[in-house]
Amino acid sequence: MEEKIFKALMMAATMIIVVSLFMIIVAVVKRGLPAMSWDMVSKIPGGGFYIGKEGGLLNAIIGSLYIVIGSITLGLSFSLPIVLYINLYLPEKSRLAQFTRLSFDVLFGIPSIVYGAFGFTLMVYLGLRSSLFAGILTVTFLIVPILIRSIDEVVRRVPKEMMDAALSLGATRSEIIKPILRQVAPGIITAIILSVGRGIGDAASVLFTAGYTDSIPTSLSQPVATLPLAIFFQLSSPIVEVQDRAYAAALILTFIVLVLSLAGRYYSRKFSKNKI
Amino acid sequence: MIPNLLRIEKHIDSPTEKFKVMKESQNQVAVDQIFKTKPHISVRNLNVYLTKNHILKNVSLDIPDKAITCIIGPSGCGKTTLLKTFNRLLQNSVDVKIEGEVLVDGVNIHGKDVEVENIRKKMGLLSQRPCPLPMSIFDNVAYGPRIHGTRNKRKLYEIVKNQLEAVGLWEEVKERLKAPAIRLSIGQQQRLCLARGLAVSPEIILGDEATSALDPIATTKIEQLFLSLKKEYSIVLVTHTLRQARRIADYVAFMYMGELIEFGSATEIFTNPKHQLTRDYIGGSFS
Ligand SMILES: Nc1ncnc2c1ncn2[C@@H]1O[C@H](COP(=O)(O)OP(=O)(O)OP(=O)(O)O)[C@@H](O)[C@H]1O
Ligand SMILES: [Mg+2]
Numbered sequence: 001m002e003e004k005i006f007k008a009l010m011m012a013a014t015m016i017i018v019v020s021l022f023m024i025i026v027a028v029v030k031r032g033l034p035a036m037s038w039d040m041v042s043k044i045p046g047g048g049f050y051i052g053k054e055g056g057l058l059n060a061i062i063g064s065l066y067i068v069i070g071s072i073t074l075g076l077s078f079s080l081p082i083v084l085y086i087n088l089y090l091p092e093k094s095r096l097a098q099f100t101r102l103s104f105d106v107l108f109g110i111p112s113i114v115y116g117a118f119g120f121t122l123m124v125y126l127g128l129r130s131s132l133f134a135g136i137l138t139v140t141f142l143i144v145p146i147l148i149r150s151i152d153e154v155v156r157r158v159p160k161e162m163m164d165a166a167l168s169l170g171a172t173r174s175e176i177i178k179p180i181l182r183q184v185a186p187g188i189i190t191a192i193i194l195s196v197g198r199g200i201g202d203a204a205s206v207l208f209t210a211g212y213t214d215s216i217p218t219s220l221s222q223p224v225a226t227l228p229l230a231i232f233f234q235l236s237s238p239i240v241e242v243q244d245r246a247y248a249a250a251l252i253l254t255f256i257v258l259v260l261s262l263a264g265r266y267y268s269r270k271f272s273k274n275k276i
Numbered sequence: 277m278i279p280n281l282l283r284i285e286k287h288i289d290s291p292t293e294k295f296k297v298m299k300e301s302q303n304q305v306a307v308d309q310i311f312k313t314k315p316h317i318s319v320r321n322l323n324v325y326l327t328k329n330h331i332l333k334n335v336s337l338d339i340p341d342k343a344i345t346c347i348i349g350p351s352g353c354g355k356t357t358l359l360k361t362f363n364r365l366l367q368n369s370v371d372v373k374i375e376g377e378v379l380v381d382g383v384n385i386h387g388k389d390v391e392v393e394n395i396r397k398k399m400g401l402l403s404q405r406p407c408p409l410p411m412s413i414f415d416n417v418a419y420g421p422r423i424h425g426t427r428n429k430r431k432l433y434e435i436v437k438n439q440l441e442a443v444g445l446w447e448e449v450k451e452r453l454k455a456p457a458i459r460l461s462i463g464q465q466q467r468l469c470l471a472r473g474l475a476v477s478p479e480i481i482l483g484d485e486a487t488s489a490l491d492p493i494a495t496t497k498i499e500q501l502f503l504s505l506k507k508e509y510s511i512v513l514v515t516h517t518l519r520q521a522r523r524i525a526d527y528v529a530f531m532y533m534g535e536l537i538e539f540g541s542a543t544e545i546f547t548n549p550k551h552q553l554t555r556d557y558i559g560g561s562f563s
Binding site for chain 1: 365393394396397399400405407410411412419420423424456457458469472473476
């Protein structure tokens with residue numbers, strides 16, 4: 001009896017979540033799909049785009065991809081060394097390591113608008129205009145806590161025996177990084193998927209820093225459009241057609257996240273076959 | 277202690293002198309051991325504390341060169357800890373304090389200028405639980421040679437093949453060298469780890485129950501391998517099976533509660549143990 005009640009409760013919880021998520025997707029598809037067209041994903045906005053005329057969202061699609069690829073690359077090139085340092089080079093109960101973990105936990109919870117404001121301040125301080133570079137930088141700040149904390153969790157769970165095995169063969173501490181990375185590769189991919197999800201969908205962090213433009217930037221110092229801002233601006237338009245395009249943009253965004261997640265899972269599976 | 281050691285080194289050719297020197301030191305267990313050659317590993321008054329617990333208590337021991345030394349003793353007596361001290365693996369874990377000396381070829385491994393990688397390369401340690409690296413069977417064996425600079429593909433293949441043949445695994449895996457090592461059975465993993473250790477051509481092999489997961493036939497094969505390896509290597513094996521020690525040991529060290537109770541030639545320990553505890557253990561009164 002008890003067993004059955006718990007099972008029913010768990011089922012109910014699952015259903016509520018799945019159904020509401022499904023409804024969001026349905027709403028996005030229902031309004032977005034009619035507004036979708038080949039132009040939407042292949043053209044940049046034309047002159048009358050914002051009153052519902054010709055053009056597409058290519059500027060925002062490319063912009064978002066630029067930002068997310070740039071910030072993941074930049075983020076990883078900081079996060080990996082930090083995680084490896086606190087796990088391999090600091091003693092197990094090191095204060096510094098504990099402090100680092102705690103600070104990234106806190107940073108994790110800070111709303112993205114604060115990162116946006118911080119990025120903006122930094123930008124002004126450095127004398128930069130809103131640009132692709134400033135956007136990448138801000139989104140990097142936003143996702144580094146996610147990258148570090150989720151990679152840290154998997155690196156911490158690397159079996160000590162495995163490291164000992166490599167060390168016994170005469171490997172130096174930097175030489176055991178390779179087997180460790182192989183072991184945690186699936187975890188790194190999960191971390192990347194999570195960060196892509198947060199980074200690509202976030203409007204507040206790019207609002208002041210990346211700017212918005214109808215063209216595709218050709219250098220890091222030019223402003224760049226992003227999908228979340230495309231959604232934001234078009235949703236606030238009084239014209240229904242434009243609003244529908246916001247849903248189309250949301251659909252594209254969802255689709256990109258979906259594709260990246262699937263690719264991530266594919267590689268994650270591929271890499272985890274050697275995992276011990 | 278240190279002056280004594282120096283004298284041992286200096287008068288190595290003179291057994292009587294060595295005998296006298298050894299007599300002088302209280303903690304010398306192997307008093308009547310006069311080795312044909314210099315000991316490969318000399319442990320002097322070794323005390324190890326793990327998280328403030330006194331694990332190894334004043335252990336002094338000479339591991340002879342080119343022979344099989346078996347370390348026996350009940351579970352938890354510190355055998356693994358002793359082996360890990362030899363290649364300085366303990367330092368990686370929390371809160372270790374080590375006193376005393378471990379000399380390998382006369383060099384204190386805890387000395388200042390000692391490169392820990394060189395010590396580890398000299399010793400192949402096979403851990404109690406086999407632990408493959410997260411890579412293919414081939415890459416596991418090739419890992420050591422690769423980090424020590426062997427890049428040539430043909431040469432790597434040669435090494436991998438030879439070592440896998442030596443441990444009797446080649447026939448079983450030659451078709452799937454690219455398969456993940458984790459898919460091997462535990463017994464196969466144990467042999468893989470042995471092959472991996474041998475591939476860096478160590479001088480000393482430290483085996484922590486290297487045959488615990490093997491069936492009698494595979495065990496015999498590995499024992500044969502150890503017997504043939506002792507022509508070139510010094511071998512230290514921790515074993516729980518006294519029969520295995522009887523079969524292959526040249527020397528036996530009996531440990532109990534972190535202390536080295538008795539050390540001597542296998543014949544001596546098995547036929548005429550001096551210490552009551554050793555007699556009880558050999559006789560099977562406790563295990
Ligand atoms: N990190 C640690 N902190 C405190 N005590 C430890 C630690 N590691 C091991 N010990 C203790 O040290 C003692 C010796 O352990 P060790 O692993 O060397 O035993 P062993 O002789 O190899 O036993 P077995 O035959 O079961 O493998 C044990 O009592 C164990 O509980
Ligand atoms: Mg043990």
